[in-house]
Amino acid sequence: MLKLSRIPASAAIGIVLTAAFVFAAVFAPWIAPYGEGEIVGSLWQPFSAQHVLGTDNLGRDLLSRMIYGARTTLFIAALATALSFTMGSIVGFTAAVVGGWIDQVMSRLVDLLMSIPTLIFALVVLSVLPANTLTLVLVMGVLDSTRVYRLARAVAVDINVMDFVEAAKLRGEGRGWIIFREILPNALSPLVAELGLRFIFAVLFLSALSFLGLGVQPPEADWGGMVKENKEGIVFGIPAALIPAAAIALLAISVNLVADWILNRTTDLKGGRGNG
Amino acid sequence: MSAPVLKLVAQRVGLGLLLLLAVSVLIFTGTQLLPGDVAQAILGQSATPQALENLRRDLGLNDPAYIRYFNWLGGVLTGDLGVALSNGQDIATQLGKRLGNTLFLASVAAIVSVPLSILLGLLAVRYRNRWPDKLISGTTLISISLPEFFIGYLLIYFVAVELGWFPSVSTVYEGMSFGERLAAVTLPAATLTLVVLAHMMRMTRAAILNVMQSAYIETAELKGLSPFDIIRKHAFPNAIAPIVNVVMLNLAYLVVGVVVVEVIFVYPGMGQYLVDHVSKRDVPVVQACGLIFAAVYISLNIIADVVAIVANPRLRHPK
Numbered sequence: 119m120l121k122l123s124r125i126p127a128s129a130a131i132g133i134v135l136t137a138a139f140v141f142a143a144v145f146a147p148w149i150a151p152y153g154e155g156e157i158v159g160s161l162w163q164p165f166s167a168q169h170v171l172g173t174d175n176l177g178r179d180l181l182s183r184m185i186y187g188a189r190t191t192l193f194i195a196a197l198a199t200a201l202s203f204t205m206g207s208i209v210g211f212t213a214a215v216v217g218g219w220i221d222q223v224m225s226r227l228v229d230l231l232m233s234i235p236t237l238i239f240a241l242v243v244l245s246v247l248p249a250n251t252l253t254l255v256l257v258m259g260v261l262d263s264t265r266v267y268r269l270a271r272a273v274a275v276d277i278n279v280m281d282f283v284e285a286a287k288l289r290g291e292g293r294g295w296i297i298f299r300e301i302l303p304n305a306l307s308p309l310v311a312e313l314g315l316r317f318i319f320a321v322l323f324l325s326a327l328s329f330l331g332l333g334v335q336p337p338e339a340d341w342g343g344m345v346k347e348n349k350e351g352i353v354f355g356i357p358a359a360l361i362p363a364a365a366i367a368l369l370a371i372s373v374n375l376v377a378d379w380i381l382n383r384t385t386d387l388k389g390g391r392g393n394g
Numbered sequence: 395m396s397a398p399v400l401k402l403v404a405q406r407v408g409l410g411l412l413l414l415l416a417v418s419v420l421i422f423t424g425t426q427l428l429p430g431d432v433a434q435a436i437l438g439q440s441a442t443p444q445a446l447e448n449l450r451r452d453l454g455l456n457d458p459a460y461i462r463y464f465n466w467l468g469g470v471l472t473g474d475l476g477v478a479l480s481n482g483q484d485i486a487t488q489l490g491k492r493l494g495n496t497l498f499l500a501s502v503a504a505i506v507s508v509p510l511s512i513l514l515g516l517l518a519v520r521y522r523n524r525w526p527d528k529l530i531s532g533t534t535l536i537s538i539s540l541p542e543f544f545i546g547y548l549l550i551y552f553v554a555v556e557l558g559w560f561p562s563v564s565t566v567y568e569g570m571s572f573g574e575r576l577a578a579v580t581l582p583a584a585t586l587t588l589v590v591l592a593h594m595m596r597m598t599r600a601a602i603l604n605v606m607q608s609a610y611i612e613t614a615e616l617k618g619l620s621p622f623d624i625i626r627k628h629a630f631p632n633a634i635a636p637i638v639n640v641v642m643l644n645l646a647y648l649v650v651g652v653v654v655v656e657v658i659f660v661y662p663g664m665g666q667y668l669v670d671h672v673s674k675r676d677v678p679v680v681q682a683c684g685l686i687f688a689a690v691y692i693s694l695n696i697i698a699d700v701v702a703i704v705a706n707p708r709l710r711h712p713k
Contacts, residue, residue, distance in 0.1 A: 233692055234421070238653070238687045241684070242684040243425075246675065326542070329657070330654065330657055349547065352550050352551055353550070353555060367541065
């Protein structure tokens with residue numbers, strides 16, 4: 119059993135901060151002092167007791183927008199990660215178990231998709247698709263699933279030749295059983311460690327798209343979009359755009375700290391590489 | 395260079411060209427076969443069916459997809475990228491200037507970041523598990539978590555606005571002197587450098603450590619070679635390929651990172667051009683930009699592979 123006192127300080131900080139972000143996202147309507155699109159003052163007011171983080175380019179309360187933004191950003195990133203994991207790992211496992219030409223076709227297709235930089239391909243596809251949340255989740259999920267596919271397939275190829283899998287095959291189990299009951303449980307720990315990194319990538323990717331004006335559309339609040347909305351203020355020495363950008367960085371660092379710790383833990387458990 | 399090396403290199407380049415062809419198909423299908431109608435996008439929802447029909451005929455949208463693909467590909471190969479839907483300008487001329495600007499920015503960033511990161515990577519290996527190494531590992535974790543625009547706007551806020559050292563907007567125009575141009579790209583290049591630096595130095599560290607821990611280095615030490623000879627004769631030739639690989643991967647990353655950085659600094663390069671036209675749904679421009687970005691990315695990867703083949707005799711004799 120995992121003892122709380124054995125969690126290293128860096129991972130503990132990561133867990134607390136990540137939990138705080140998730141809490142803000144889930145309970146946004148209850149903790150945000152003002153509404154998401156509510157105009158409460160003049161534009162770009164400095165920090166004050168009423169508006170802890172000041173106001174934005176339209177005079178909306180920045181703290182409230184940050185809290186609602188956490189909701190949008192985390193929600194879309196989580197959905198995209200879930201999609202990329204389900205798709206990438208199931209297809210990756212299948213390719214590894216079935217092998218033959220199906221494996222070849224899938225792997226070469228993934229190579230092809232990965233030979234175009236993700237952001238560039240996303241921009242190409244987004245130029246013809248309608249700008250909405252569903253499109254974003256699908257595009258981000260499908261493009262990112264190539265990375266999960268690579269990992270899942272590599273892990274599954276190793277497990278597939280183990281004796282217990284051989285035994286299950288001789289027992290006459292079907293492919294579904296092999297994939298979900300034999301390979302999945304054994305491939306879980308490297309995949310979980312990867313999950314954190316993929317989630318961070320999704321947050322950064324979504325923020326970049328929104329920052330370019332091609333992700334979440336206004337008036338909905340989302341961190342990348344908020345940087346875009348407030349960027350003109352920077353030149354006048356108004357730091358409003360830096361706050362959502364810093365929030366993205368903070369979230370990314372926290373999740374990375376947790377993922378790093380899980381990765382070290384899982385490798386330690388296997389008596390593997392350790393920390394050297 | 396002997397014949398088998400040439401053959402391998404030629405194979406790798408040929409494979410790369412084939413990949414590029416496949417990528418062009420992918421980019422084309424990505425924009426043509428997905429739901430969405432270019433004619434509708436240009437004319438808007440209120441267009442009459444007759445106007446839509448005329449425009450479709452003018453744009454050749456009624457031809458089957460593969461004919462349109464070959465027309466497009468033929469155009470690309472002869473340097474004719476078509477005209478932009480949004481303003482009717484010739485894409486190739488527009489792209490030419492901007493590609494130059496983008497390559498200039500990326501090269502400045504590369505010239506600074508590559509030597510710096512290799513140097514720091516070597517430092518990390520030299521002081522392994524002591525504070526310089528730990529510091530480098532720590533900053534890597536932070537730096538892969540920072541979005542480009544955070545670094546960019548921090549630099550604008552503190553260096554350009556508060557201190558006033560550099561302009562916050564990187565305007566470049568024809569007839570600018572080299573010095574002025576360099577001053578204009580200082581901040582975007584610094585942003586790009588910071589984005590790739592930690593990653594590159596981390597990978598350099600891993601590549602060199604990998605070489606330094608191998609058995610042949612130990613043998614060289616045991617037979618009493620001087621540290622300099624060990625590095626020159628044994629470590630360096632083996633470390634070239636992984637380091638070049640690291641450098642190329644990061645240069646490839648620079649080419650992509652440039653998209654966001656150009657938007658931050660309003661720099662008139664390819665990235666800005668691409669993003670502008672994605673929101674205008676100007677498909678021909680997006681296709682052309684996408685293809686060029688992909689071509690640069692793939693070429694850098696080919697160069698990395700070719701250097702690896704030339705530098706590593708073992709790769710010349712596949713088992």
